[in-house]
Each structure stands twice: as C-alpha cells, then as structure tokens.
Amino acid sequence: MILPRPFARAAASTFALLLSFAAFAGPAAPARAAEEVNVYSYREPGLTDPIFKTFEKETGIKVNVIYAKDGLIERITEEGRNSPADIVLTPESGLLIRAKDAGITQALKSKVLDEAIDAKLRDPEGHWFALTQRARVVYASKERVKQDQITYEELADPKWKGKICVRSGQHTYNIALIASIIAHDGEEKAEAWLTGLRDNLARKPAGGDREGVRDIHAGLCDLAIANTYYMAAMLKNPDQKPWAESVRILFPNAADRGTHVNVSGAALAAHAPNRDNAVKLIEYLVSPEAQGLYAEANGEYPVLATAKTSDLVKSWGELKPDSIPLSEFATLRKKASELVDKVRFDAGPSS
Numbered sequence: 001m002i003l004p005r006p007f008a009r010a011a012a013s014t015f016a017l018l019l020s021f022a023a024f025a026g027p028a029a030p031a032r033a034a035e036e037v038n039v040y041s042y043r044e045p046g047l048t049d050p051i052f053k054t055f056e057k058e059t060g061i062k063v064n065v066i067y068a069k070d071g072l073i074e075r076i077t078e079e080g081r082n083s084p085a086d087i088v089l090t091p092e093s094g095l096l097i098r099a100k101d102a103g104i105t106q107a108l109k110s111k112v113l114d115e116a117i118d119a120k121l122r123d124p125e126g127h128w129f130a131l132t133q134r135a136r137v138v139y140a141s142k143e144r145v146k147q148d149q150i151t152y153e154e155l156a157d158p159k160w161k162g163k164i165c166v167r168s169g170q171h172t173y174n175i176a177l178i179a180s181i182i183a184h185d186g187e188e189k190a191e192a193w194l195t196g197l198r199d200n201l202a203r204k205p206a207g208g209d210r211e212g213v214r215d216i217h218a219g220l221c222d223l224a225i226a227n228t229y230y231m232a233a234m235l236k237n238p239d240q241k242p243w244a245e246s247v248r249i250l251f252p253n254a255a256d257r258g259t260h261v262n263v264s265g266a267a268l269a270a271h272a273p274n275r276d277n278a279v280k281l282i283e284y285l286v287s288p289e290a291q292g293l294y295a296e297a298n299g300e301y302p303v304l305a306t307a308k309t310s311d312l313v314k315s316w317g318e319l320k321p322d323s324i325p326l327s328e329f330a331t332l333r334k335k336a337s338e339l340v341d342k343v344r345f346d347a348g349p350s351s
Helices: 005-009 012-020 045-059 072-082 093-101 111-116 172-185 187-199 209-217 229-236 241-245 275-284 288-297 311-315 326-330 333-342
Strands: 036-041 062-067 087-090 129-141 223-227 247-250 261-268
Touching: 036 045, 036 072, 036 275, 045 062, 045 275, 045 288, 072 087, 072 093, 087 093, 087 275, 093 172, 093 261, 093 326, 111 275, 129 172, 129 209, 129 288, 172 187, 172 223, 172 326, 172 333, 187 333, 209 223, 209 229, 209 241, 209 247, 223 229, 229 241, 229 311, 241 247, 261 275
Parallel strands: 036 062, 036 087
Antiparallel strands: 087 261, 129 223, 129 247, 129 261
C-alpha cells in the first residue's frame, strides 16, 4: 500500500490512528451513510470527544473523526473529489485560511451561524466559522511588574529592554498578531515596532507560550506574550502550576482598540459526502450547550455571546476583542512573515 505523502511525515501515533480509520477514509470507498459525518480534526480528541458524543446522542448521527497535528489539508487535497471529509476542524485561524486558499472548503449559508457568530469572526464568503476565541495577551510577573494595563505598542518601549520572552516570530500565533499591528498602524510603524520588541527580548525567541511564563517564574524575563488558554493548561499541570501562579494576565489595548484574538474554527469540506449532517454538526457547535462545553474544555472564550464563560476564564478579566475582522488580518499574514525575517526577529536582541 502506498501512503499519501502527509502520512510519511506524520508521527507514529498519528499514523496508527489514520490507519485504524481507513475503513471510512479510503478514497475508493467514501462514507455516504445517511446518518454519519466525517470530521478531519487538528483539535485534540480530548477537547472534542465529549461534544461529539452529546451530538450523537441528541441526533443519532455518528461522528467519525480523524485527528492529526498536521497534514490534513494536504491529505484532503490529494484525496480530491473522493475525499470522505465533511468538516475540517482547526485550532487556529491560520489553518482555516490555508484550507480555503487550498480550495478544499465550500461556502456555507446558514442563518444559525450568521446569528450566533459575529461577522468579524467568520469568513465573509462563508468558507469558515470561528467556534471559540483566545486572546494574545501579556503575562506579567506579579512580583516585578506593578502596572495593570499595557498596550502592544508599549512592548517596544526601551523600558522593557531585556525583560520580554516570546516564541518564534514565525509561529502562526505571532504572525496573526503582527498582521493585526500592520492593519492598525501600517507597515512602516509595524516594522519599527517589531524591531523595538526584538531589542527588548530577554533571549532569542524559543519554545512555546508556556516556556515564556516558565522563564518569568525563573526570573529571566518580566513579561511574556502568550495565549490566554495556556493559563488554564498550566494550572492543571502540577509541575507548571507554580509558573501560572507567578503571573497575571494583562489584556493589551483594552482601553482603546481592543485585544487581538485568534480562534478555533470549522469549515465545510468542498466535496462533503454527508453535507446535511455536516451542517447540522457545525450549527450544533455554536449552540449554548456545545459552546459552554467547547470553551471550558480548553479555557477559551465562546463565540456565542449568550454562552456561559467558565469561572476561571472570567477571573482573568474582561476581554474586549479587536474590532477588525479576522479576514482582514488574513491578507496581511504574508507581509507579517516577511517583516519577521527582515528585522531578523528570531535572531534575538543582539541582531
């Protein structure tokens, strides 16, 4: 059996999962059962399984899931019109945009989705829809940082020289943030800001969001740029709980334009064999019940305004999201990536 190229790059555990699912995934035998829906998911099963089980119980529609950390867009592309994929589920907006650009999604017109999801959190052509929100915030040392407000622009102020930690500028979370800076301030000011931020770093960009908080706890830096939901993840981990307890969350630009948010989301696959069931599942994911479960599972914010936000998430403070639509940031991602390379951001403060 010759495996598609994405399989060759997948980790062994993911490979085993994909093979175990070959019964519905093989291009020669796409799933067409009237009461099934096939989900290709970048989101971890632990976050989605409880919701899918509830959906199955309420509707009688069986949810089949393939999970992988990467390669799903490429797989659907290779499967072409024979792909059994009905829904693509992603943990961030960059993959939603890539999926649409790759031509593996289709437009979906849904009154339910339009009423539940703010226009700035969905594709204007209906190719993808946000399901949860997370903010790109500043984690500040409780011990060494006394201020309780901050802006993204302030992160380039020389007063923070040697005091900021962050992951690679080319990571999709940071590319989205930089794109938002370009959208608000223009390319020239964004370049100057990125250069100033680079010069204020305590070390070369490295690790993930949690490692920035770890380094605050260790005294290496005073501020770290990270997503809100990592606070929930660290508090659940006995080894990382002291990191979380050493910081507090500051929402940048809360007093003016609002804080940059990214989203998890869903898209209807271009050749969905179970289209009607797929629409039912996507619409279910923005119901009050599902929104509460989905957002709480990962410490995120619901997109449905009337859905319950977890007590932990509420304790971080009020989120005022940036008002610019995510689709506008999407057009600036390439420029953001180019600026990261231009200022040699990942080379660190000595560059």
